[in-house]
Amino acid sequence: MAASLSVAAAILGAGGAALGWGIARKLTAPIGPRDFDLTVHGVEQADGQSRLVLDRTQGTEAQGVYNLWFERGGWVQLGSEVDDRGPRCIARTITGASDGFTPRAGDLASWSGIYYASPADAGLEHRDNVIVTPVGHAPAWRIDGDLSTWAIHVHGLGSSRAGTIRGVQVATELGFTSLVVSYRNDGEGSLLGNGRSTLGVTEVEDVDAAIGYAIRRGADRIVLFGWSMGAAIALQLAHRAEYRELIVGLVLDSPVLNWRSVIHANCKRAGLPSSAGALAMPWLMKGPLARMVGLPTALPLEDFNWVKMAHELTVPMLILHGTCDNSVPFATSKRLRDQRPELVSLDAFDAGHTLNWNTDNERWHATAANWLGQRLDR
Structure with a gap:
């Protein structure tokens, strides 16, 4: 019994050490590429404004102003108003964009609080x-x-x-x-x-x-x-x-x-x-x-x-x-x-x-x- 307990303790200890190592590695990891995990499902035009239709997430539903950074380059700033587009999507108004950039349906983008690029x-x-x-x-x-x-x-x-x-x-x-x-x-x-x-x-x-x-x-x-x-x-x-x-x-x-x-x-x-x-x-x-x-x-x-x-x-x-x-x-x-x-x-x-x-x-x-x-x- 004592030997079995010792083996079990050793396994648990090794597992805990590996988990601790993994957490420390994740926390201090080198800077990696941005995740472009949002899809632009549509671009709407109404009242002289453009709106992007996006997946409904905790971020995209949040109050306030945010930025979308695009995989193909460029960014757009989004206003605070959130319009419902069914159970899975929302729409937000574009309030600014990088020079010469026009978003398109199907674009991949990254949601961010970094509102200004420069x-x-x-x-x-x-x-x-x-x-x-x-x-x-x-x-x-x-x-x-x-x-x-x-x-x-x-x-x-x-x-x-x-x-x-x-x-x-x-x-x-x-x-x-x-x-x-x-x-x-x-x-x-x-x-x-x-x-x-x-x-x-x-x-x-x-x-x-x-x-x-x-x-x-x-x-x-x-x-x-x-x-x-x-x-x-x-x-x-x-x-x-x-x-x-x-x-x-x-x-x-x-x-x-x-x-x-x-x-x-x-x-x-x-x-x-x-x-x-x-x-x-x-x-x-x-x-x-x-x-x-x-x-x-x-x-x-x-x-x-x-x-x-x-x-x-x-x-x-x-x-x-x-x-x-x-x-x-x-x-x-x-x-x-x-x-x-x-x-x-x-x-x-x-x-x-x-x-x-x-x-x-x-x-x-x-x-x-x-x-x-x-x-x-x-």
Whole structure:
């Protein structure tokens, strides 16, 4: 009996180890191609407007404004009105499109909250810049304003710098100079090693280089806009002693404040027990196991548990977070706000992960603009 139990325990242990390895590999996977999993079933013309007929999904039915990226190139922006087209389809009005692009029935497309492809699409004059980072060159967009106050916009895991343009309009309205950055292994910055993400642990050095760029050009106040993992990067930088007087505010959308809770949430979203996330932690945080996952180093993720370290935070922050976020739990942001209400402001949206702006862009814009205006006028 004892021998049988030992064999069973060994099998279970091996299965758990394999699952943990798989979760860690999935979480840190290199950037892959976009999934074009939506079919355009029809293009309707009425009242001088074009509407696309699409599959009815949780995304396509969601309130707010979104973008469709097409497999054959090009994109269209879609308005907030959702028209019923039977039990399996809906229709949405096209409100904008990339130059010369006309969608057709049968096109394959990808649903996205990344509403603008470039600053120009958002009506922003910009120039292309390159930030010299410790591992190579990282492209960035620069939108000029007051050279004493800069906003640096940091995208999240699996996204691109274009995703942060939703917040750049606020900084521009307030007169800041903006820098919209990329970083290693995000598909635009330097490709390092096998292209795996280190969940902000090493990527932070590339954003640090962007701060140096801003300082050399006159910045004496910096606001960091961080989206998802970009917020985890922003918090690391704001925590550095040399930036305590320089970084004056954080605007964080759907922020990763505790990687352990995020990993548990994503396991649940994938149909696994949330507790399966615990199996991945050793594969991320212990050197020999992390290297077996393909990571260059162990990731000290508990060092970035900002709920646990709430008492150490010093930079005021505005958090914009969706109560329907099943990737980065809203409850974690609420817990941080409750621990440091004098430092942390929290605005809740009826939205999924990083879709707060899309759900109600006017409120997102007004909330961020008012908070920054009050903060920087002091």
